[in-house]
Amino acid sequence: MAMLSFRPLEAEDIECRVSRIGEKAVELLLYKDARCDMRLLDETVGPENWQCRYELINDRLFCEVGIRFKDGEWVWKQDVGNPSNMEAAKGEASDAFKRACFKWGIGRELYTAPKIWVPRSQCKKMQAGKNGKTQCYDDFRVTDMAVDDGHIVRLEICNMSNGGAVVYGGKQGKASNAANDATKSYERMKHAVWGWCKRHDCDTEEQFRAKLAGIEKRQNYERSSQFFNAVAEEFERADG
Numbered sequence: 336m337a338m339l340s341f342r343p344l345e346a347e348d349i350e351c352r353v354s355r356i357g358e359k360a361v362e363l364l365l366y367k368d369a370r371c372d373m374r375l376l377d378e379t380v381g382p383e384n385w386q387c388r389y390e391l392i393n394d395r396l397f398c399e400v401g402i403r404f405k406d407g408e409w410v411w412k413q414d415v416g417n418p419s420n421m422e423a424a425k426g427e428a429s430d431a432f433k434r435a436c437f438k439w440g441i442g443r444e445l446y447t448a449p450k451i452w453v454p455r456s457q458c459k460k461m462q463a464g465k466n467g468k469t470q471c472y473d474d475f476r477v478t479d480m481a482v483d484d485g486h487i488v489r490l491e492i493c494n495m496s497n498g499g500a501v502v503y504g505g506k507q508g509k510a511s512n513a514a515n516d517a518t519k520s521y522e523r524m525k526h527a528v529w530g531w532c533k534r535h536d537c538d539t540e541e542q543f544r545a546k547l548a549g550i551e552k553r554q555n556y557e558r559s560s561q562f563f564n565a566v567a568e569e570f571e572r573a574d575g
Contacts, residue, residue, distance in 0.1 A: 339379070339380070339402065339404075339439075339440075340379075340440065341375050341379050341439070341440055341441045342375070342378075342379070343444055343482035343485075344367060344371070344442050344444060344445070344480070344482065345480065346477045346478055346479050346480045346491075347477075348367060348371045348374075348375075348442075349365050349366070349367060349371075349445075349477045349480065350365070350366050350367065350368055350477075351363050351364070351365055351366075351475040351476060351477050351492060352364055352366070352475070353471045353473075353475070356455075356468075356469055356470070356471055357452070359454065359455060360452040360453055360454050360455055361452070361453050361455060361458060361471050362450070362451060362452055362453075363451040363452075363453060363475055363492065363503070364451075365445055365448045365451070365477065366445065367433065367441075367442045367445065368429075368433070369429045369432050369433055371441075371442070372432065372433055372436040372441055372442075375436075375441050376400075376402075376436070376441075380402055380403075384402060384403045385400065385401065385402050385403070386400075386401050387399065387400045387401070387432055387435070388401070389428060389431065392415075395415050395416075396415065396416050396424075396427045396428060396431050397413055397414065397415045397416075397431060398413065398414065398415075398416065398428065398431035398432045398434070398435045399411045399412065399413040399435060400412055400413075400432065400435040400436055400438070400439060402439070412435055412438035412439055413435055413438070414431060414434035414435045414437070414438055415431055415434070416428060416429070416430035416431025416432070416433075416434060417430050418430075443485060444482045444485055444486060444487055445487075447485070447486045447487050448487055448490070449487070449490065451490075451492065451503050453475070453492075453494070453502045453503060454502075457494060457497060457500065457502045458471050458473050458494070458496075458497070459473055459494070459496045459497050460472040460473045460496050461473075472496075473494050473495075473496040473497065474494070474495040474496045475492055475493070475494055475495070475502070476492065476493055476495055477490070477491070477492055478491050478492065478493045478501075479491035479504070489504065490503065490504045491503065491504040492504060
C-alpha cells in the first residue's frame with residue numbers, strides 16, 4: 336500500500352473561536368471545519384477516491400472515512416463525534432467526520448497549538464450574554480502560520496473587530512507582511528500536482544521526469560500532453 340500524506344494546514348484553512356473568558360483575558364481555540372477536510376481529501380486523493388459513512392453504535396454517532404488506493408482497496412478509519420450545543424445531530428455528524436479525518440492525519444498539527452490568551456483590553460465586542468455571563472463576539476482570524484515536522488512553529492492571530500490588530504504572535508498591533516505568500520502558494524500547488532501524479536501511477540521523481548522526457552522526445556505526445564494539461568488544471572485549482 337502506498338504511503339499517503341496530506342499537506343500541513345495553512346492559515347486560511349484554520350478557524351479561530353473563543354473557548355473561555357477569564358478575568359483578564361480570553362482564550363482562543365484553533366480548529367478546522369469539515370469543508371477543510373473535504374478540500375484536502377479532494378486535493379490529495381481526488382474526489383472520486385474517498386467517501387464517508389455513518390453508523391449509530393450505543394446511541395453514539397460514528398463516522399468512517401474511506402480512501403481508495405491505487406490497487407483498488409478501500410481503507411477505512413473511524414471515530415465518534417460529540418454533539419454540539421446548536422443543531423446537535425448535524426454537529427455530531429460533522430464532529431465525527433472531522434475526528435475520522437484526524438485519524439488519517441489531516442490537521443494533526445493542531446494538537447501542537449500553544450495556549451492562546453488575548454488580553455480583554457484588545458477585545459472590542461465584549462457584552463453580557465443571555466445567561467448573564469460575559470461573552471466575546473470579536474472576529475479573530477489566523478493570518479499566518481508555519482508547520483515544521485508536524486508542529487506549529489509560527490502563529491499569528493489578528494482581531495478583525497479591532498482594525499486587524501495582531502493580538503497573538505507577530506509584531507503586536509501591526510499585521511505582518513505576508514512575504515511568504517508566494518512560497519506557500521507554490522508549496523500548495525506542488526502538493527496538488529504530486530497528488531495528481533500519485534493518482535496516475537507517477538509515484539517517483541524518476542517517473543515524473545520520464546513523462547517530461549516523453550514530451551521532449553515527442554514520444555507518446557498525445558498522452559503526455561493530456562498529462563500536462565491535467566497538471567496545469569491542478570495548478571489553477573490550487574492557486575484559486
